Amino acid sequence: MPVLLALFYFFYFAIIAVHIIFLPKVLSGIGYTPSEIGIIFAAAPLVRFMVPFAFIKGVQLNRNVFNTALVLLALSALAFYPALESFYALLCANIGLGIGLSLILPFIEVIALEQVGKERYGKVRLYGSVGFIMVSLVLVEFLNTPQTAILYLIAMVMATALFGYIIAAHQTATVNNNDTPSGSSFNILRRWRLWSGLLLMQISFGAFYNFFTIYETAQGISLDMTVYLWSFGVIVEIIMLYFQGPLLRKNLLGILQFTTLFTTIRWLLLFLYPTNLALLFVSQSIHALSFALFHSAAISYLFTLYTQKKLAQQFFFGISYGLGGFIGAIGAGYIYELWPSELFAVAAGVALCSFALLRSSANKETSSQ
Numbered sequence: 001m002p003v004l005l006a007l008f009y010f011f012y013f014a015i016i017a018v019h020i021i022f023l024p025k026v027l028s029g030i031g032y033t034p035s036e037i038g039i040i041f042a043a044a045p046l047v048r049f050m051v052p053f054a055f056i057k058g059v060q061l062n063r064n065v066f067n068t069a070l071v072l073l074a075l076s077a078l079a080f081y082p083a084l085e086s087f088y089a090l091l092c093a094n095i096g097l098g099i100g101l102s103l104i105l106p107f108i109e110v111i112a113l114e115q116v117g118k119e120r121y122g123k124v125r126l127y128g129s130v131g132f133i134m135v136s137l138v139l140v141e142f143l144n145t146p147q148t149a150i151l152y153l154i155a156m157v158m159a160t161a162l163f164g165y166i167i168a169a170h171q172t173a174t175v176n177n178n179d180t181p182s183g184s185s186f187n188i189l190r191r192w193r194l195w196s197g198l199l200l201m202q203i204s205f206g207a208f209y210n211f212f213t214i215y216e217t218a219q220g221i222s223l224d225m226t227v228y229l230w231s232f233g234v235i236v237e238i239i240m241l242y243f244q245g246p247l248l249r250k251n252l253l254g255i256l257q258f259t260t261l262f263t264t265i266r267w268l269l270l271f272l273y274p275t276n277l278a279l280l281f282v283s284q285s286i287h288a289l290s291f292a293l294f295h296s297a298a299i300s301y302l303f304t305l306y307t308q309k310k311l312a313q314q315f316f317f318g319i320s321y322g323l324g325g326f327i328g329a330i331g332a333g334y335i336y337e338l339w340p341s342e343l344f345a346v347a348a349g350v351a352l353c354s355f356a357l358l359r360s361s362a363n364k365e366t367s368s369q
Contacts, residue, residue: 001115002124004167008108009128011159014135015101018153020209021136021230025223026146027090028214036087038333041210043091044098045325051102052314052322061310063168066107070161073100077157080150097157102322104164106313109299111171113309118248118300122241125296129241131156133234140227188315191305193364194253195319197357198298201260202320204267204351206328207343211336212270215343219274229280233287240288244296252301253362255293260355263290267348274344 020041027037055061076096083089116124139152188195207215216226247255266286273279299316306312336343 001111001167001170004163004170005108005112005115005124006127008160008163008167009125010131011156011163012105012108012131013128014131014156015153015160017132017135017230018139018149018156019097021213021227022139022149023153024210025213025217026149030085030146032087034211034214034337035333038210038329038331038336040087040091040094042326042329042333043094044101045322045329047095047098048102048322049318049326050322051099052311052318055311055314061103061107061314063171066104066168067165069100069103070164072096073104073157074161076100077154080153081147084146084150098322102314102317104160106310106317108164108167109313110303110310111167113299113303118296118303119245121300122244122248122292122296126238126241129234129238129292133231133238136227136231136234140224188319191361193357193361195315197256197260197354197361198316198320199324200350200354200357201263201294202324203328203331204263204347204354206325206330206332207267207335207347208270209325210329210332211343215270215336215340216274216280218340221275221277221280225277229284232281233284233291236285236288237292240292241296244293247293248296248300252297252304253358253365255297256301257355257358257362259289259294259297260351260358262286263294264348264351264355266290267344267351271342271344271348274341 024037024041027040028034032040073096076093076099079093079096080090083093112121112124135152135156139149142148212230213223213226216229217223221229263286266283269279269283298320299313302312302316303309331346332343335346
């Protein structure tokens, strides 16, 4: 199972690489405006946020639902090719992609945490980072037409669907029975500070995921160097994922606060020094904290906090990467169109608010004990 999980993560995050590094640049190159790019890339996170609410009323994320999501993911990727020149067709394809992505990763994350545990999770999950960096380095050499990026996206989706199907076919009964039949007792409002902090953290990433490539190349940094910056961030992410196990034995809420504070510093560096290569690499080195350690601490904390484990993971991806990604993409699109130089200053302010809420959540937990 660890090998199958590693292969799934490899191709899943290769999809993400094509989607967030190259497609915004491709769309910009064929005439889409920043606000249109923001809307298109906000669609998938929005549906990712909406999907988990269906599961509160008793729908279960079981193998049949998972396999249906794999089919939808594949069909949506294929739709990108004929839809590339049409705003609304491309928007619909991205919505389908978002629904598929929103269902398959929480299902796999629970299997991974059950099978390998939180301390070894990073050593399996790091293969996703390897897939991200490898497709980035390969595609930058061959991205001569918009269709090339779409073909890579389709290939990565098909491989992800294949290994996802194999993992689902081999899953154990333990994973199937993790959640209670209904999500009616699942309540995120009891810990609204925690969930709000997770949400704001991903809102701050909207500027980075959707406009970092456009932002840096507009400042005069070459596309090749921008991809090297992306790749460096993923390299330090891989290192963190490999060695983070002992850290995850410690106070997970404290780790979340620490990583959001450093994310604030990261966005400030991009705002203040957008053309200083040395500081750009310093900023990217913080990706080890702001993504790798934050992500692992968040899913591990929620895994121990809630009995309905798949539902908790769905809401984590739905609220943080879904709603947070939606607001972040829309907001970043309009901010970049109106005040491009202030984009990462706003992102830093949002990350600082995330830190404040998570700190408040930790204080609340301490006072209630």
